[in-house]
Amino acid sequence: xxxxxxxxxxxxxxxxxxxxxxxxxxxxxxxxxxxxxxxxxxxxxxxxxxxxxxxxxxxxxxxxxxxxxxxxxxxxxxxxxxxxxxxxxxxxxxxxxxxxxxxxxxxxxxxxxxxxxxxxxxxxxxxxxxxxxxxxxxxxxxxxxxxxxxxxxxxxxxxxxxxxxxxxxxxxxxxxxxxxxxxxxxxxxxxxxxxxxxxxxxxxxxxxxxxxxxxxxxxxxxxxxxxxxxxxxxxxxxxxxxxxxxxxxxxxxxxxxxxxxxxxxxxxxxxxxxxxxxxxxxxxxxxxxxxx
Ligand SMILES: C[S@@+](CC[C@H](N)C(=O)[O-])C[C@H]1O[C@@H](n2cnc3c(N)ncnc32)[C@H](O)[C@@H]1O
Numbered sequence: 055x056x057x058x059x060x061x062x063x064x065x066x067x068x069x070x071x072x073x074x075x076x077x078x079x080x081x082x083x084x085x086x087x088x089x090x091x092x093x094x095x096x097x098x099x100x101x102x103x104x105x106x107x108x109x110x111x112x113x114x115x116x117x118x119x120x121x122x123x124x125x126x127x128x129x130x131x132x133x134x135x136x137x138x139x140x141x142x143x144x145x146x147x148x149x150x151x152x153x154x155x156x157x158x159x160x161x162x163x164x165x166x167x168x169x170x171x172x173x174x175x176x177x178x179x180x181x182x183x184x185x186x187x188x189x190x191x192x193x194x195x196x197x198x199x200x201x202x203x204x205x206x207x208x209x210x211x212x213x214x215x216x217x218x219x220x221x222x223x224x225x226x227x228x229x230x231x232x233x234x235x236x237x238x239x240x241x242x243x244x245x246x247x248x249x250x251x252x253x254x255x256x257x258x259x260x261x262x263x264x265x266x267x268x269x270x271x272x273x274x275x276x277x278x279x280x281x282x283x284x285x286x287x288x289x290x291x292x293x294x295x296x297x298x299x300x301x302x303x304x305x306x307x308x309x310x311x312x313x314x315x316x317x318x319x320x321x322x323x324x325x326x327x328x329x330x331x332x333x334x335x336x337x338x339x340x341x342x343x344x345x346x
Contacts, residue, residue, distance in 0.1 A: 096131055
């Protein structure tokens with residue numbers, strides 16, 4: 055893990071599920087806790103990617119799925135399906151008795167037959183959990199995958215080469231905000247034309263240190279003009295009390311938002327100033343109706 059403080063704001067860590075040989079436990083945990091972040095965030099990320107592709111004339115944009123875990127962000131960016139479809143797939147009892155190799159084989163076949171969004175993407179997955187990254191590579195989600203901790207040290211030559219070509223960084227889960235040293239090492243390895251960075255941190259997990267890192271790399275950060283959306287349900291009153299405190303400390307009005315029993319998130323976009331058009335003019339919608 056990083057030597058940077060994780061901070062009390064970091065949501066409850068579910069370590070066991072984060073490094074299993076296949077994705078079942080992770081997606082079932084997300085389903086059980088009512089995760090919704092990726093449903094909302096990826097809609098905005100895809101709108102941003104479309105704007106970036108147009109602005110830079112890209113035909114096969116290269117993405118970094120930062121803190122990727124099993125690659126849910128890549129899955130929703132690349133394929134025509136929703137978070138609810140993913141949860142429904144792994145809820146099926148047919149997955150109960152399978153070994154990891156069987157799940158991986160089924161997932162590889164399933165993904166190979168799924169319709170994709172245009173344009174074609176090249177995705178690099180980066181996470182500290184080796185099994186999660188290996189799963190993403192084996193099933194074909196990631197074109198390249200690296201299990202490295204840039205909070206602790208410099209990228210390997212392979213990762214540095216991949217980062218050098220990245221057009222867009224996407225991240226769901228607050229790591230980019232809470233680990234500014236890792237974010238700095240990612241951006242330092244990127245090419246001279248810095249990528250757009252789209253993230254969906256929980257309200258209260260925004261950090262001035264992350265904004266400073268982005269600014270040092272010539273990126274201007276803004277909050278997308280969409281309503282705060284559900285990240286996931288609180289596990290209990292103590293977690294809710296902490297979240298309310300953190301969100302208020304960051305200047306958010308929590309009544310009708312975190313007070314309803316859920317962590318809420320927002321989408322941050324950072325990009326070079328000369329590419330900063332108004333996201334309200336983008337051709338794809340920034341937001342979708344919530345899932346039940
Ligand atoms: C809340 S999960 C989110 C995963 C995924 N993006 C999603 O939306 O489901 C946070 C992830 O950050 C990863 N992580 C923690 N520290 C990291 C670091 N220094 N570099 C890369 N990933 C890290 C964890 O292993 C975990 O997979």
